Amino acid sequence: MTQTATAPTTLDSPPPSAAAAPRIVARIRDDAEALAVARRLAEDFAQESALRDRERKLPWDELDRYVRSGLWGITVPKQYGGAGVSYGTLAEVIATISSGDGSIGQIPQNHFYAVELIRVNGSESQKRFFFERVLQGDRFGNALAELGTKTSHDRKTSLARDTAGPGYRINGRKFYATGALYADWVPTSVIDEAGVQQLAIVPRHAPGLTIIDDWSGFGQRTTGSGSAVFENVHVPADAVIGFASAFTRPTQIGPMAQIQHAAIDLGIARAAYRDLLEFVRTRSRPWIDSGVERAGDDPLTIREVGDLTIQLHAAEALLQRAGRLVDAAAAEPSEASVAEASIAVAEARVLTTEVSLAAGSKLFELAGSQSTLAEHNLDRHWRNARTHTLHDPVRWKYHAIGNYYLNGKNPPRHGAL
Template sequence: MTLSHHVAVITSDEQALIVASDLADDLRRDSAQRDRERRLPLPELDVFSRSGLWGISVPKAYGGAGVSNVTLAKVIALIAEADGSLGQIPQNHFYALEVLRVNGSPEQQQRLYAEVLAGQRFGNALAELGTKTAHDRVTSLTRDGDGFRINGRKFYATGALYAQRIPTSVVDENGIQQLAFVPHDSTGLTVIDDWSGFGQRTTGSGSVVFDNVWVAAQDVIPFQSAFERPTTVGPLAQILHAAIDTGIARAAFEDALHFVRTKTRPWIDSGNDNATEDPLTLKSFGHLSIRLHAAEALLERSGEFLDRAQADSNAQTVAAASIAVAEVRALSTEISLAAGSTLFELAGSQATLAEHGLDRHWRNARVHTLHDPVRWKYHAVGNYYLNDENPPLRGTI
């Protein structure tokens, strides 16, 4: 896998949003076909990388744009609106960069940030199947000379298939979790394209196997400690998930509008000549649009909370950011599912024809929103406001 050439370096929030909007127009064009054929988006990812958008969270001190989280979330939402899978692929890339920001040494930051600005993509190998809970890890990191050996198997490794480095959660000999930034071409590392989810089909969220893989000590960053003190690693990951769902919701809503305007026939009992005049259809679109606009507003609001928490990370600011993000995660989950489903109720039977590919919105939303249960978002938010209880630091809220 070669690195992208002529990678742009974005220098401002405004430029990032313009580039993302233009890129989204291109990525939208064949998104239904890529989903239908499960065609891995390798050429699209190359264009995405060369756009410079994968480097926008690199701090200004290291040559990046250091964009706000408001901008970062908007960029991801724009890409996810164009293609839900392409919106999710960089999620763990930005997550790993946040771990690097809060826990990496200056040398690690300088070196890895430079790789990102040069076009490298980071994937992930975090989750494992078969453990007691979804957050338990058994993949091991053992000392070997001036480096380490990794042994284990990962799943849900979104982006690993396309990455130059695969940040991997590992448990060291003291039982402490670390994050190893493993080069994709390391001996003994195998990325398996075995993701069979019915949505987010081209995210490459399959398996990664580590068979005595060697990693340099300089490529291992503390991980567990990011959740033992107030940091923004957890809410940063969560705002990106919310942005993905919000983008999917917007795509489903826009496709519903277009289909009803151009193809849908009015129901006979409505007494109208056009589907766009049906009063019950109007009511349904009103209901969808209000919730979609609310999700988009909460996404922006949560980015502002996260910006404040990054600037001054303490128990109060991180808790407030986590709750603000939990609020948009709850609503973006519901509106993405509602928009993807209500689309068919409003557009009618024609909308179910395979050539339109409109089912991908609901499938993408249904699969992605299972990342962590929305019912616990409501619990955390209620507990915060009613009992002044801060959410857990482990990053799932």
């Protein structure tokens, strides 16, 4: 994709990429339509998911169809022209797409996160501008995390007043910038001159912004989760939104971000489970001591499939429950409602983490040696699960859940729970 340098964009005009090639985007009307569209797309994306992973073929065409379907605009509130779907529906849409291709399922996670931050902390003019851009097909990426800091939540990228004119300048380097490679806008976490974290929404083609496709993880290979470098990048004042304040008061931002991660893992688990069943039914041979003709009739295999099915359904149920509680927290945010939603999402993340890893491993155990052949590329499911579930440690979910129920301690409010 050709990159061109252009003048800084203000909130009065779309980014250069959108202005040059406007997308024709469908408008999703409600939750039911969103789920139906997601199911159709997931079937399509599944067809060449193994090939894209094997060759690290970036899904430009697939993302274009995904955006044109209208699904990237489903969280825009109804009063701004969107479907305003529930958080449970959003989670199921992401899980469904991830079951077709785990990498594609992850790419818009930070897009929805940015839309939510605008919804919670944006000014009225920011909401009107950015929500309309989203409905027209603009994609948000992300430039949040950094390497080389003390913790994964520390930031060094700076936001300083532009000494030559209005607005600000950004300098710094980001990594794990999922979606930035494909984006029209790159929401960027920055530290202002008072030491407060803000979110600056930068046009993808802003002079001084370089997106580097250097993601080399063994899983989620086509997410484009590489580097973003900011060298004196200009951003207008009206493209800066409060970030820290979304966590110093109770809001649904944290659990909303985390339920998407749980949904991605659930989708990866569904894909591995689906391929396990298909391989055992059509290719695997029964163990000689089983005394049966078909691998699918092996009683020990049947038992293991039953156990994995229960784990998968339990994870699905917890994700649905978490969605309802995030909806409740958004409707009436309070210390208690946000804590309850955060814990419910943490519970879902525990099971979706465990079942995604279990499904990716059990696939080989039950399908047998043939399933390890490179031509099938079935190891992508485990690689995807292992890579994505490292986003934040599940061991701390157990701690937060136990401390909440045993000691009445609310979890911390940040995006990593």
